[in-house]
Amino acid sequence: MSDSEILQAAFKQARQLQALYGDAIPWAAIEKGFYYKGKKVHFASKAIGIFKPAAMSKGLISIKTVIPKTGRFNIYNDHQSSDDFYHYSLQEGGAHQNNNRYLWEAQSLNQPFIYFHGVSPSYYSALFP
Numbered sequence: 001m002s003d004s005e006i007l008q009a010a011f012k013q014a015r016q017l018q019a020l021y022g023d024a025i026p027w028a029a030i031e032k033g034f035y036y037k038g039k040k041v042h043f044a045s046k047a048i049g050i051f052k053p054a055a056m057s058k059g060l061i062s063i064k065t066v067i068p069k070t071g072r073f074n075i076y077n078d079h080q081s082s083d084d085f086y087h088y089s090l091q092e093g094g095a096h097q098n099n100n101r102y103l104w105e106a107q108s109l110n111q112p113f114i115y116f117h118g119v120s121p122s123y124y125s126a127l128f129p
Helices: 005-019 027-031 100-109
Strands: 034-036 039-041 062-065 112-121 123-125
Touching: 005 027, 005 034, 005 039, 005 112, 005 123, 027 123
Parallel strands: 062 112
Antiparallel strands: 034 039, 112 123
């Protein structure tokens, strides 16, 4: 399985989720992931925002911004600016440390990925090429 093939399968499944749910895809649907060549591939992780599934060798499959539930605090300053750009906060530990390195790796490879952008608690829009 090549990373490119996995990403194309992910984009295809994400389009199907968009067709079903529009711009409010429930976390439960994202969490199910998808199957590619008989193997389950996860879209994202509930615990982390930058996600590379084990099936991929380089880069990542998605990043995620959450809208916290009432009473919870978001430690990241992810936001959409007035000029329609999305600003994504990296994980603590340095730009090229921890899971941040997957994001930089994707950039160096010019590799696309999915941005699960929180629209309300546990609901996301999927932005991808």
